[in-house]
Amino acid sequence: QVQLVESGGGLVQAGGSLRLSCAASGRTFSSYTMAWFRQAPGKEREFVAGIGWNGGSTYYADSVKGRFTISRDNAKSMVYLQMNSLKPEDTAVYYCAADGYRIRLSRATTDFGSWGPGTQVTVSS
Numbered sequence: 001q002v003q004l005v006e007s008g009g010g011l012v013q014a015g016g017s018l019r020l021s022c023a024a025s026g027r028t029f030s031s032y033t034m035a036w037f038r039q040a041p042g043k044e045r046e047f048v049a050g051i052g053w054n055g056g057s058t059y060y061a062d063s064v065k066g067r068f069t070i071s072r073d074n075a076k077s078m079v080y081l082q083m084n085s086l087k088p089e090d091t092a093v094y095y096c097a098a099d100g101y102r103i104r105l106s107r108a109t110t111d112f113g114s115w116g117p118g119t120q121v122t123v124s125s
Contacts, residue, residue, distance in 0.1 A: 002026035002114045004096045009119030012086055016123070020081040022096030022116060029077040030054070033099040035112060036070060036081045038092035038121075045095070047107040049081060059105055064090075086123045093118040 008020040020036070035050035049060045049070035058070050069082040079096060097112035104111065 002029060002032060002098045004098060004114055004116035006094060006096050006116045006119040009094060009121045011122045011124065014086060014088055014123055014125050016086050017082070017084045018086065018121060020083065020094055020096075020119060020121070022079040022081075024077040024079070024096075024098065026077070030074040031100065031102050032114075033102050033105060034070075034072055034079045035097050035099070035106075036079075037095045037097055037109060037112075038090075039095070039118075040092040043092075045109055047109075048094070050105055050107065051079065052105060053102040057105055059107075061107075083121070086121075088123045088125045091121060091123050093120050 003025040005023050036048040037045050038048050039045040051058050051070045051072050055072050067085045072079045095118045096116040098114040099112045
């Protein structure tokens with residue numbers, strides 16, 4: 001298991017940018033596929049972006065493709081989500097998640113065994 005803590009959320013106007021960070025503890029961070037999910041009030045948690053164990057593979061939800069960029073730094077045990085051109089519909093709690101089956105690039109919440117507590121992102125119109 002890896003422990004995860006997100007930071008960087010906040011209030012931003014539409015069209016603005018935010019960068020979320022996720023700090024991981026554990027010596028095997030590079031073994032995990034990492035991802036960001038989000039959950040808006042009254043909605044199910046949804047996949048946003050994922051990145052393979054060595055950063056060589058990234059994948060995105062269609063709703064954020066071209067606006068968000070996921071990256072990782074295995075030396076620092078960190079994952080990032082750069083969010084540009086934010087829209088009010090991006091408002092949600094954002095969660096960092098880890099999947100220990102590193103050859104898998106999943107979008108399913110059930111495949112991720114470790115989760116952070118989340119960070120709120122609010123985009124005003």
